Each structure stands twice: as structure tokens, then as C-alpha cells.
Amino acid sequence: MREIRFYRTGSGHCPVEDFLDDLPSKKAQKVVWVLRLIEELNDVPTQYFKKLVGTNALWEARARQGGDAYRLLGFFDGPRLVILTSGFSKKSQKVPREEIELASRRKKDYLARKARRTEGNDDE
Numbered sequence: 001m002r003e004i005r006f007y008r009t010g011s012g013h014c015p016v017e018d019f020l021d022d023l024p025s026k027k028a029q030k031v032v033w034v035l036r037l038i039e040e041l042n043d044v045p046t047q048y049f050k051k052l053v054g055t056n057a058l059w060e061a062r063a064r065q066g067g068d069a070y071r072l073l074g075f076f077d078g079p080r081l082v083i084l085t086s087g088f089s090k091k092s093q094k095v096p097r098e099e100i101e102l103a104s105r106r107k108k109d110y111l112a113r114k115a116r117r118t119e120g121n122d123d124e
Helices: 015-022 025-040 097-122
Strands: 003-006 049-051 059-065 068-077 081-090
Touching: 003 015, 003 025, 015 025, 015 081, 025 049, 025 059, 025 068, 025 081, 068 097, 081 097
Parallel strands: 003 081
Antiparallel strands: 049 059, 059 068, 068 081
């Protein structure tokens, strides 16, 4: 089993929530259904969740509704925790480079802030 959390900026903003809020209801429901699969299934079919080749351990949650394709990018923080950093409508076969770069920056930010929190707790 996995747990999914959404990345938050240092100020508390959540880009994935914004993405989901902007989707029409049926499409958002399909994305949430895929996220539940990722949390509940030990072996998630690659049509719904797969590692992105050529990235710094980024993963892609994949949902289709009608003729539309949606992707959420993220990474693992430990063996079971998935942090989703962003979501977008996919228009072509390849994931846009700018989306991969954005997810990589947010991963770096998340891990740096986590390390600072851990260091801060050691002083107490």
C-alpha cells in the first residue's frame, strides 16, 4: 500500500489541488480514482502509474477520461509515500520537458525543507 500526499510550497500553496479544482467534475473524479488505485494496489498497471525514464526518479500518475489525458508527476519519499508535485493535460506522446523540470525543482525544494525540519528537530 502507498500513501499519496500533494506537494505544498513553503507558503502552503498546493499546485495539485489547483489543478484538480480546475478540472470538470467527471475528469477530476477519474484522476482521483487513479490515485486511489495507486494507493491501494500493490502492483499498479503501468497504464496508471509508471516511472519516467531519464529523470531523477520521477513518477507519472496517468488518467484518461474520454479523449483527454491527464498526468500528475511526483516522486517517492521512502518506500511507500508518494509526493505529487504537479498536474497537467497531456497533449502529446512525450511529457513536456518544462513539466519534468518543474517536478524536479519541487522535489528538490520538498527534500531541502524536509532536511531542515529534521535538522531543527535534532536540536530540541
